[in-house]
Amino acid sequence: MATMKDVAARAKVSVSTVSIILNGKSQQRKIPQATQQRVWEAVRALGYQPNVSARKLRGGGEDAPGVTIALYWASDFRAPMMARFLEGVRQQLAACGRTMEWVIYPYENGRLSQDQALKSFRRFHAAVVANAAQEDLRYLEENPPPGPVILYNRKSARFPSAYVEDEQIGQLAAAHLAACGYRTAGVLGAPAAFQGMALREDAFIAACRQAGIAVEQRWLVRAGHAIADGVKAAQAFTGQEGPQAVFCASDALALGALHAFRQAGVAVPRQRALIAVGNGEEGYAATSAPPLTVVQVPIEEMARACVVLCCRLLDREEDVGGVALEARLIPRQSTAQVPATAR
Template sequence: MNIKKETATVQIRQIAERLQLSPGTVSIVLNGRGDSMRISKATQQRVQAMAKEMNYQPNMNARRLRQAAGEKASYIIAVYWCNDFLDELLGKFFQGAYLVTKNSKLNVEIVVQPYEFNELKKYRENMNSNRYNGVIIGGASEDDLSFMEAMDFNIPIILMNRQSNKFSWVSISDYESGRKCAKLFAARGHKKAGILNKKNKGRGSRLRELGFTEACEEFGIEVGTEWTGVAEKRNFESGYQEIKKFFMAQKDTPTALFVMDNGLIGGVLMALKENNIRVPEDMEIIVSGDDEALEYTTPTVTSLRMPMLDMAKSALEMMLTMIENNISIPMNRILVPDFIIRQSCGDFPELEDSVKKR
């Protein structure tokens, strides 16, 4: 049955009448509480489909202060961000979001909700059209993604640096990023490399590590298990302790090191210095992720810069496009990181030679 979308405001009771359900049941489903109230999946799907067909628009602003007279209501976008990454990454996200909202004629409010690694499911009842127009999720773990894939949502969902067949996403080519680091080490003549990752690995981190190790094998670079470390946390202390434990006990240390998180680098440099390993003379280092502090370490650190600003702009532009045009088909975009060459590791030799000739 093809029902024409209403031009006037559609109310919950009208959806209930069409489906011959109680307004209470429809309200529970549209508020994202269908599972907790044991409403069948079939009924929830009927309600969501009818709400979409009738162009139901929830009264989110009833929970907020009234808009000034004549002012257009804002789109309310929730940003769920993993607590492990509440640092410069979130700051860069908001820089990108600000640029989009500044250049847009749309009113956009952004609500931030931190969550713990693997605990996104605690907020499932909040991710619905009665609260937000859309949700952007950053730092999701494998468990978080599994939870999301098993759920049905009535608003656009966009994943940051994660990929899904069900949801829209903006991501970095993580596997190719890892290969890119191995390729640089190979071009600079390294035959033995180490890798330092963190304990709470997301899918992106694992793909970068896989891309790096497989490319090292392809290029003839040995990555021994004794040169592989896993930091407990993404901070100075963890980087320091892991380098001491996994690298300094070896008589034969690698000449190249890929540090998978820039939060570890300060401790890494201190541990190497204490053990008389010079950077870059004895060991060249690349770190995944860039921030201003890498310009002030001794030596300064070469990084694989994640285009967070562009990711944020892409995610919010995609979200507004989906909302404005009522798009439900998943969209995606892949971005490529680039090197910021500093003292800890030089560039590809051919590029260095071309710079010297200028």
């Protein structure tokens, strides 16, 4: 196993310089950028991993040497997603009997490169990066941290990941509407925080058209991410010329749409059906009025897979790759079989 002394020898610097750089104090000690680059290249080439447990022992505390996992979570994603993720982590840790300390590191989409802890890896043994934007993925690919990194719900040729096939989500929604007999559909979308959101929508539209369901441009509506955004944007679908069914980018938007339809006297599903991506708290969708049909994103299952991947990497297993999880359709009363006379 490579040591800090090995890194120093390869980078042709002193051990103290390596320590300064790995501890994130390069700017404070005015270490040249070229020197920092040489050290990080040596770290990656040698596969050096900082001894986090030793640092914890120096910090004191009888429980100090435990395994610490950093969870990098984008701060602009809704809290229910994180709650579901952490529940999955709890389930897997209980099932496998391992003890891990999980520490949440909030970050802003597109600004992961500014995080110093991920660069030094001196505070944790492994990191799970969740909900990364394209800029964040590009940064990680070009500047891999000096320790095990797992991606949540993103794909990468360099890092192990647990993810769902986004195209499948849109296809499942379209197939359900086709099976129910709907012939027109719209989309209540949100700003694409990552490429997968656009893939879901594109796959839905393509599958609809292949099944003979018309999706007109005027029925493609954009909103924010919150329930209130769904309330406001859904007003575009309350008129008589609206589509028979609406595919929502999240259950939060769909819950807002249900409220808007109720206020406008639009009956669901008789006058307007709703189906959504289920990425929030499942209980809200299951107990709405009427209960909401969703294509459920397997957040808990992906979280459990992240724990497994962490264990495999920390155990230094080879060929640790990606884990693809499947979304599942949960039909409820917000969609229904369309009578043949109404098709």
